[in-house]
Amino acid sequence: MAAELDHLVVACLSLADARPKLEAALGVTDQGGVHVGRGTHNALWALDGGRLGACYLELIAPDPDQAPPAAGPMPFGLHRADMRARLAGGPRLVAWVARTEAAEPLIAACPEDMGRLLPMQRGELHWRLTVPPDGVAACGGVVPSLIEWPDGVSPAASMPSGGLRLTSFARRPDPAAARALAALGLADVLPEGETGGAPMRAVIEGPGGATVFD
Template identity: 40%
Template sequence: MSYRIDHLVISASDLEHGCDAVEALLDIRFGPVGKHAEMGTEARLAALAPDACLEVIAPDPAAPRPAGARWFDLDNFGGPPRFTGWVVACDDLEEAWKRAPADVGRILSFRRGEFAWRMVVPESGVLPFDNCFPALIEWHSGRPARTLPDQGLRLRRLKIAHPEAGALREALAPFVSAMENVRIVQADRPGLMAEIGTASGEIWIT
């Protein structure tokens, strides 16, 4: 089974503030607001060629708080917008779920407008390895990335830092073995960094 990076997640306390910050950094414009009623969140997307997205996501102030934790640990998010998660797409979510760490979460179904998907969501809102392990997704419709204008964004490298780099590397092996642009490094603190190619040069987001 093949796996590919589907999108990178930028968390924010306020969606428009988060989008303004990323638009200024990368000199792009995000698409319209999309809402996730089940999670009490809202997001905007930009294409990240060749077939992925950059997503800014935040709690939806107009939505009731969900019964469980919001995804990407948004219930505990604070501070400026930052790169907090990544999502890997597959064509057999059950098989991917079996290969993932035991605490990766449960499979839930979602729909937003014309888009339908299933995704593995942790009950705590926190993905394995301090959110350095990816969320897993299976699309049951067309993918948003193919509906967005190409603004010149290209994912050059994804760097994942963690104190347990060896264990993380082993857990990720089934998912990133064919992804030449993913690197896992030893560090005192967990963190995600991505090098994005833009019209004005290469920019790292953290």
């Protein structure tokens, strides 16, 4: 039932607006694509997670060229009015994703509702991701989504490095979140720390300096 950090999820309302700004802030260009049938598209940056291993940063937004999903919510609650209001001021760290080869036992072990595994696709890449009933992860996004990659291999392992490092990843104190992370075996991945009051905070350092996401 082992799980580990796969990627951080930063959401925005417009990828066309936020993507070049984030490229400039990080000092690294990105890659990404379209999530067919889920109503979203993204940009990705490889990260060196230090003790947490290879991972990546995802910038995700509603795709104006797609209709909303025919079944189920849009990932990470991007269809919701309250989430759109939260993102009105700019991109926010709304979730994180843990990779595993055995999502079902972890879903059953977690005291919070993680939702169900839904098929996802970007180009020729396929995976399954837990999506809560309303799309929004529990405890302000501190409880991760779970992802199952084909053959257990994440794209993080082969993404070209741009020199970006995840130097801090922390959550605010929350007993419910602590219980959920302990049940998932992920308490050490996202420990308590300074977040400025946000549910989570991550710091990424690279050619553009340090960039804070919360």
